[in-house]
Structures are given as C-alpha cells and as structure tokens.
Amino acid sequence: MSAIAAILxxxxxxxxxxxxxxxxxxPHRGSDIEVLSHxxxxxxxxxxxxxxxxxxxxxxxxxxxxxxxIDNCDSLVNELEGxxxxxxxxxxxxxxxxxxxVYGEKLPNMLRGAFAAVLTDGSRLWAFRDHVGFKPxxxxxxxxxxxxxxxxxxxxxxxxxxxxxxxxxxxRIFYKEYDDNTPSALKGVRRLPxxxxxxxxxxxxxxxxxxxxxxxxxxxxxxxxxxxxxxxEMMTQAVARILTGHDVLSLSGGIDSPAIAAFAAxxxxxxxxxxxxxxxxxxxxxxxxxxxxxxxxxVSALGLELHTYEISANPLxxxxxxxxxxxxxxxxxxxxxxxxxxxxxxxxxFRTILTGEAAEFLVEMRPFILQHLIARGRWKAAAEQIxxxxxxxxxxxxIGGQVxxxxxxxxxxxxxxxxxxxxxxxxxxxxxxxxVVNEVKARHTVPVRHRWKDHQLHRFTGPGLxxxxxxxxICQVLCGVRTRMPWAxxxxxxxxxxxxxxxxxxxxxxxxxxxxxxRGKVPEPVLDRQDKTFSDDSVKERFxxxxxxxxxxxxxxxxxxxxYKRLTERIEQRRFDTVDILWSVDLAxxxxxxxxxxx
Numbered sequence: 001m002s003a004i005a006a007i008l009x010x011x012x013x014x015x016x017x018x019x020x021x022x023x024x025x026x027p028h029r030g031s032d033i034e035v036l037s038h039x040x041x042x043x044x045x046x047x048x049x050x051x052x053x054x055x056x057x058x059x060x061x062x063x064x065x066x067x068x069x070i071d072n073c074d075s076l077v078n079e080l081e082g083x084x085x086x087x088x089x090x091x092x093x094x095x096x097x098x099x100x101x102v103y104g105e106k107l108p109n110m111l112r113g114a115f116a117a118v119l120t121d122g123s124r125l126w127a128f129r130d131h132v133g134f135k136p137x138x139x140x141x142x143x144x145x146x147x148x149x150x151x152x153x154x155x156x157x158x159x160x161x162x163x164x165x166x167x168x169x170x171x172r173i174f175y176k177e178y179d180d181n182t183p184s185a186l187k188g189v190r191r192l193p194x195x196x197x198x199x200x201x202x203x204x205x206x207x208x209x210x211x212x213x214x215x216x217x218x219x220x221x222x223x224x225x226x227x228x229x230x231x232x233e234m235m236t237q238a239v240a241r242i243l244t245g246h247d248v249l250s251l252s253g254g255i256d257s258p259a260i261a262a263f264a265a266x267x268x269x270x271x272x273x274x275x276x277x278x279x280x281x282x283x284x285x286x287x288x289x290x291x292x293x294x295x296x297x298x299v300s301a302l303g304l305e306l307h308t309y310e311i312s313a314n315p316l317x318x319x320x321x322x323x324x325x326x327x328x329x330x331x332x333x334x335x336x337x338x339x340x341x342x343x344x345x346x347x348x349x350f351r352t353i354l355t356g357e358a359a360e361f362l363v364e365m366r367p368f369i370l371q372h373l374i375a376r377g378r379w380k381a382a383a384e385q386i387x388x389x390x391x392x393x394x395x396x397x398x399i400g401g402q403v404x405x406x407x408x409x410x411x412x413x414x415x416x417x418x419x420x421x422x423x424x425x426x427x428x429x430x431x432x433x434x435x436v437v438n439e440v441k442a443r444h445t446v447p448v449r450h451r452w453k454d455h456q457l458h459r460f461t462g463p464g465l466x467x468x469x470x471x472x473x474i475c476q477v478l479c480g481v482r483t484r485m486p487w488a489x490x491x492x493x494x495x496x497x498x499x500x501x502x503x504x505x506x507x508x509x510x511x512x513x514x515x516x517x518x519r520g521k522v523p524e525p526v527l528d529r530q531d532k533t534f535s536d537d538s539v540k541e542r543f544x545x546x547x548x549x550x551x552x553x554x555x556x557x558x559x560x561x562x563x564y565k566r567l568t569e570r571i572e573q574r575r576f577d578t579v580d581i582l583w584s585v586d587l588a589x590x591x592x593x594x595x596x597x598x599x
Contacts, residue, residue, distance in 0.1 A: 001051030001477055003029040003150035004065040004137075005044045006118040007158060008125045008200050010145045018158045019044040022149050025157035028325070028478050029150065038063040039122020040145075051480075055093040061121055064096045067150065068115030068135045071241040076110065100126075108197055108210045112241070112490055118148055124201040131211050131490045132358075133180075133194030136470040139205075140189055146200040148192075151474070152184035152327040161188050165328075165597065170590050173331055173467070174559060177440050180466055185328025185593065194466070211490075213497055214457055220498035227503070230495060231517045232263075238489035239264040239354070243271055248307070248350040250341070251278035253294025253526065253533070255511055255518070256356030258302075260486050262521040264354060265302045277305040279345055279353075284310070286537045294526055301523045307348055311538065313340040315585050316547040319592035325478070329589035330471040338472055342479035353481055358488040361459040362496040363514045365452075366505045370399075371406040372452035373501060381502040392508045410447035417442040429580045431570055436561030452501060536578045543581050545574050551588035559590060 005022040023033050023046040030048040036056050043065035045054040054067040070076070070092045077090050080098050088098045092115070099107045100119055105126065108117075114134035118127045127148050129137045139148045140155045147158045156163050166187040172178045173185065180193035192198055195211040222230065239260060249264060251257045261276065268276040278299065283290040292308070299306045313336040322335050345353055370389075373382040389399055417438050428437055446454045476482050486492070496504065499513075506512055515527045549571050558564060567584075570576060576584065 001030065001480075001482065002045060002047035002054035002067045003154070004054060004067045004116060004118060005149040005154055005158065006041060006065060006120070006125060006127065006147070008041045008120070008146040010040070010143075010202060018042075018160075022147070022154040022158035025154045026151045028474070036063055036065070038120055041120040041122055041125055043118060043120065048480075051482075055091065057089075057093040057097060059097045060101060062097055062100060062119055063122075064093055064100075064117060064119045066092050066096055066115065066117045068092070068117075068130070069113045069242075070095060070111055070115055071113040072111070105197055105199075105208075105210070108195075114484070116150065124199065127192065127198040127200075128196065128210065129192060129194055131195045132469075132488050132493075133466055134469055134473065134485075134488075136473060137192040138184055138189050139192055139198060141200070141205050146205060148198070152186045152189040152191075155184075155189045156186055159188070164188075165594055170329065170593070171560060173329055174586060174590055175437065175440050175561070176331065177444070178467060182467075191466075213494065214453075216494050216497045217453065217456060218498065218500045220495075220500075222499070222503075227499070228517055234489070234492040234495050235259070235263040235486070236267065238486040238492050240267045241489075242352070242354070242484040242486065243268055244352050245272045246349070246351040247277070247354055248345055248348070248352075249276060249278045249304075249354045250356070251280045251295055251298065251304070251306075252356065253291030253298070253529075254356070255514060255522070255527065256359035256487065258298045258356075258522045258526055259359070259514065259518055260354055260356050261298060261302050261304060262518065264486070265304060269303075275303050275305045277307060277348075277350065279307045279309070279341070279348070279350075281311050281341075282308045283538060286541070289533050289535055289538045291533050294529065297523050298526060309344050311337060311340060312542070313337050314542055314544060314547070316544055316551070316588060319551065319588055320595055323589060323593035324596055326471045326474055328467075329586065329593045330467055331586045331589070333468045333472065334585070335471060335475055338475050339479060342476060342481045346479055346481050351481055353483045355483055355485055356487060358485045359511075359514075362487060362493060363504070363511050365455040365459075366508075366510075367455060368448060368451040369501050369505050370402050371448050374403060374406045375449035378502070381500075384502065388507055394508075405448045408448055410445050410450075413448070414442045414445035417445060427579055429570075429583050431563045431567040431580075432583065433561040433563065456497065539578055539581055540576075543576065543585075545571060545576075548584050548588060551591045552584060555591045555595060557591045557594045559587065562587065 003023060003026055005019050007019055019035055019042050023044050030046045032049055033046045034056050035044045038058060043056055043063055045056045045065050047054045056065045073092060073095055076095050076099060077088050080088050080102060083102060085098050088094055096117055103110060108128040114130050116129040116135040116137045118125060125146060127137060129135050136150055137148060138152045138155050140159050147155050149155050164187040166183060166185055169183055169185050172182060183190045195209055197208050197210045199206045249257060249261055251261060265276040280295045282292045315334040315336055317336050323329060370382060370385050373385060386399055428434060504513055518527060553568055
C-alpha cells in the first residue's frame with residue numbers, strides 16, 4: 001500500500017526530480033508523495049491515505065524512509081526509554097531514528113514485522129528489509145550513485161536505464177535456480193536479500209547479513225513440557241502482535257491454518273468481542289478437493305465465523321498485464337487465484353488476511369535426518385530413528401542406502417548427476433530436456449550428510465519466500481488488503497530452529513511434533529486425518545488449452561531445454577497432467593514477459 005525510494009548521489013546533492021519519477025513509476029502504490037533531501041541523499045515515500053504504512057522523518061542528523069509494520073514497536077520504545085532516551089515518538093520512524101542512534105547496525109535484527117527502511121546521515125546510506133523478506137527492496141549502483149526502491153521498475157525510472165529483460169534470470173526462474181541474490185528480471189536491477197543490511201558510501205556498496213539463523217540450529221535443550229509451554233507462548237505472541245480487528249483467516253482443513261485459528265480466536269475475541277472470521281475455498285462439485293467437512297468441524301469447535309466461496313480464476317488470464325506490473329514472471333504461484341481471494345475478502349470488509357503459509361518451512365523439512373545424526377555421531381538418536389523407520393515398515397535395504405549415502409562426497413554425486421543417462425522425474429514433463437534439469441541439480445549438489453542442515457536453513461538464507469512473496473505483495477496493494485503469516489514470525493522460527501533434529505521430527509508422520517503440541521486445541525479428527533486433498537482436479541478444470549497454445553506456440557520465443565515440437569504434440573493431444581500444467585503455466589509467464597517488448 002506504500003513504497004519508499006532513495007538516491008545517494010556521489011557527485012553532489014541529489015535531486016528530487018528523479019525520486020519523484022521513481023515513485024510515480026508505480027502508481028498503484030499511492031499518489032500521496034513526500035520527499036526529503038538530506039545532504040547527498042534524497043528519500044521519498046508514497047502511500048494511500050487509507051493505509052498510512054510509510055513515513056519519512058529526520059532527527060539528530062539522521063533521516064529515515066520507512067514502509068511496512070513493526071510488530072514490536074511498543075516494546076522497543078520501552079527499551080529505549082529505559083536506556084534514558086527521552087521523548088521517543090511511538091511510531092516506526094521514531095523507533096528507527098532512536099534505535100539507530102543506540103544500536104547502530106544491530107538495529108534491524110531487533111525489529112519484528114514486515115518492513116523495509118532506508119536511513120542516511122547525508123553522505124552514507126543504510127538499507128534493509130525484514131528477516132523473511134515480506135517487504136521488497138531493489139537497488140542499483142553505478143558511477144553516479146546508488147538507487148533503492150520498493151519495485152524494480154522504480155529503479156529503472158530513477159537510474160534512467162532501458163527497461164530490458166534479463167534472459168539469464170528468466171532461465172534461472174523457469175528452472176527453479178533462483179535465490180535471494182538472483183537479480184530482478186529487469187536487466188541492471190538487483191534484489192536486496194532478506195535479512196541483509198546494505199551500506200553505501202563513497203567506497204561503494206557492502207552487503208552484510210544482520211541475522212544468522214544457523215547459529216541457533218539445534219541449540220536448545222528443552223524438556224517436553226518446556227517445548228509445549230514455549231510453543232504456546234510463541235504462537236500466542238505471533239497472532240496477537242498482528243491482529244487489527246479487521247482480520248480474516250484463510251482456513252483450510254489441514255493443520256497449519258487451524259493451528260493459527262486455535263491461537264488467534266481467543267485473542268481476536270479479546271480484542272473485538274466478536275468471533276474470528278474465516279474465509280475458505282470450497283469445491284462442492286469436486287469431492288477430491290473439497291475440505292468443507294473438516295472446515296466446518298474446526299469452525300464449530302473454535303466458535304469461528306465462516307465465509308466461503310468457490311474459486312473460478314483462470315491461471316492464464318491477463319498474463320501480459322501481470323508480467324508488466326510484477327516486473328517479471330513469478331513461478332509456482334497463480335497470482336489470479338490470490339487476486340480473486342483478496343477481492344472477495346475486501347468485498348466482505350476485511351483488510352488483513354491471516355494465512356497458515358510458511359509452516360512447512362518450520363515443521364516439515366524432514367529429509368536426511370538419519371544421515372545428519374550419523375554424521376554427527378549421535379548414535380543413540382540415529383538408532384531410535386532406525387527403530388521408528390522399521391516400525392513404519394521401511395526395508396533394511398532402504399535404511400542401509402540412507403546410512404551409506406552419509407559418506408558419499410558431494411563432488412562424486414554431482415559428477416554422477418551430470419553423466420548419468422537422462423531420466424524423467426515424475427515432476428519433470430517429457431517436453432523438458434532432463435539434461436538441463438540434471439545440470440541445475442548438479443550445480444547445487446550438497447553432500448548428503450549436510451542436507452538436513454541445508455534443508456532447515458535454505459528457506460531463511462536461500463530462495464524461501466522471495467520472488468513469490470514480492471509478487472503477492474504487489475497483488476495485495478492492487479486489491480487493498482495485506483496478508484500476514486503468523487507461522488513466519490521470527491521468534492517462532494528461531495524457537496523451531498533451536499530444537500534438536502530428533503525432537504523436531506520424532507516420527508515419520510508428517511508434522512508429528514506440531515500434531516502433538518496441538519492436541520486439545522484443534523479437533524482430533526483434523527489432527528489424525530489420513531486422507532489428503534489435492535488440487536489436481538481444480539487445476540485441470542480451470543486450465544485452458546487454447547490459451548496455453550496461444551502463449552507457447554503462437555509466440556516466437558524459445559527457451560533452452562524446452563522441446564517445443566514435443567510440447568506442440570502434447571498440447572494438440574490435450575493430455576496434460578498436473579505437472580505439465582504447472583510447468584507450462586510457468587513457461588507461459590516467461591513468454592508473456594518477453595511479449596512486453598513486442599510492438
């Protein structure tokens with residue numbers, strides 16, 4: 001609902017004209033513009049008047065531009081006042097200015113929420129976004145200076161560079177080879193990684209991570225009772241600090257969103273005196289997808305207010321327009337689904353949407369736990385894992401293969417991946433060259449004994465919630481709502497990271513620890529359900545072959561590794577399965593983005 005921009009000019013005083021051009025390049029962010037010149041730096045913000053999420057201020061020789069929310073603003077004010085700082089404005093901008101004077105570059109790690117900020121003393125500049133990356137921030141450095149802004153298109157406008165696609169980035173996006181350091185799909189624009197501090201001055205730009213979650217990994221020694229108590233405290237805090245009184249929960253029949261409901265419902269009742277509203281997809285004509293029986297069970301048990309609707313969005317609608325406003329293709333998610341959901345929520349009068357997303361990153365990264373325990377000599381825990389695997393009827397051959405793989409060097413596996421006969425993965429369509437996919441896998445091979453650790457951390461330090469979340473944030477702006485993910489609360493993430501592997505994943509059952517911690521809070525049939533719904537039927541029902549044909553076969557673009565002849569045959573046969581659909585929609589997004597440069 002707002003944006004920030006900044007220019008540090010190395011040649012003299014920065015001008016306000018360029019910053020205004022940057023902010024105007026994203027009109028959906030708001031027309032209420034404010035600009036502040038401070039030495040060789042100029043800061044700017046824009047916002048919608050009904051969403052005052054951005055601010056610009058100066059005090060004590062430091063200026064700040066801020067957008068987003070700081071969830072622990074009040075506690076930081078109390079802490080700073082306890083250090084003797086008088087008259088602190090209890091606003092995000094006030095906290096940032098006072099906090100920077102006291103904590104300096106340690107300040108970003110003390111903040112909680114979804115935010116992006118730029119501070120300057122007039123000759124240097126500090127910029128950062130939140131730990132998880134909910135608020136985007138892009139930058140560019142050239143001989144004239146440094147440019148920062150909420151969207152990539154704003155950097156292009158401020159720096160006066162051509163708006164061109166980066167074909168290398170497009171290939172990386174399609175083959176899922178992107179991470180926090182992957183530049184924007186617009187050439188010449190870089191993404192500031194999450195949990196990273198950018199410092200710019202006369203000597204150039206330096207990037208430093210301000211959060212090192214790897215230091216927390218398996219650091220806690222808590223009893224089962226302590227874990228239960230701590231989990232309850234962290235979940236209550238995670239929902240309480242983001243509720244506004246105009247909230248709705250996106251509820252499914254799984255575990256993740258009902259867990260949020262269990263903790264948010266009493267807090268929402270305390271805040272408003274009303275039941276917590278929930279909004280759920282239902283599919284009355286698709287029993288394999290519909291979760292309404294479980295949803296209604298949860299609503300009844302927790303005293304929630306249920307709203308439902310049937311999803312009808314077409315994933316191929318307005319691809320070109322979305323590629324334009326999002327500054328590139330966005331893999332994995334169907335932005336049309338998000339838009340439809342947000343507009344329904346907004347029409348019902350809700351402004352903030354709570355979701356159960358991100359839980360998988362905390363509680364379901366189970367692979368390679370046995371190899372991890374063996375590599376670290378935790379024999380008792382490894383023996384218990386083997387016992388549990390045998391009780392789940394895993395074969396000795398399968399277990400022995402996992403044990404042996406612990407000692408396989410990464411370079412050997414990478415070499416084998418490159419030279420072995422190409423294979424077809426169930427998740428790779430037959431119109432993709434598996435050698436290209438193999439090469440991507442080989443470049444990112446991690447030794448098996450390190451993969452458990454890599455799985456626990458790569459959502460924090462790798463792609464995680466990156467391109468997809470940035471795109472979804474723009475969709476929220478366009479629809480006039482915002483989403484919050486209690487499972488992505490940093491304090492909650494740190495708690496789960498600190499748990500030992502064998503405690504975090506005690507059984508082969510999915511989300512075993514969380515199921516146990518939720519006993520008595522979420523209905524037992526939900527926690528114990530054996531059936532699982534899949535979206536395949538809904539995906540197939542809404543897919544349109546004539547539209548995919550238009551984008552993939554009637555356009556001149558060709559991406560390396562795609563067998564367009566075979567793709568043509570499959571489209572003409574109309575025999576796509578779900579994997580074909582998902583990959584083809586991602587490819588169509590690439591083509592739609594490139595189509596922006598066609599007359």
